[in-house]
Amino acid sequence: MAPMREAVETANAAAPGAHYSQGVRAGDRIWTAGAVGVDPQSGEVVSGGLEPQIRCAIENVAATLRAAGSDLDQVVKTTCFVTRREDFAQLDPIYSEYFPSSPPARTTIVCGLVREEFLFEIEAVAVVPD
Numbered sequence: 718m719a720p721m722r723e724a725v726e727t728a729n730a731a732a733p734g735a736h737y738s739q740g741v742r743a744g745d746r747i748w749t750a751g752a753v754g755v756d757p758q759s760g761e762v763v764s765g766g767l768e769p770q771i772r773c774a775i776e777n778v779a780a781t782l783r784a785a786g787s788d789l790d791q792v793v794k795t796t797c798f799v800t801r802r803e804d805f806a807q808l809d810p811i812y813s814e815y816f817p818s819s820p821p822a823r824t825t826i827v828c829g830l831v832r833e834e835f836l837f838e839i840e841a842v843a844v845v846p847d
Contacts, residue, residue: 727784
């Protein structure tokens, strides 16, 4: 029998900007949608540049994971998106604060994002502990 699939929604993470779920849980796994630096309360992109956007986006992923019964320490894989190659130097130290030991596998892609004001996006796959 295939694992049960359920959409994950939480007011503690930024609301989806289009037709998608913040996350989807199937069995003991959760996949998050790409999260950006949008404040969950105001719905606005956080100000201050790349660092606040990275922190807000990771916090949005963490909130989605918690809503599904998991957390950042259960992440097995992330994909990060930055808009400029040189942004990687700023990303890595901040990322390591959130994943200090035994970090998940990661892919980082330099690309354009859906809205020009978005400087960073992250998605994650995590396990949900028993």
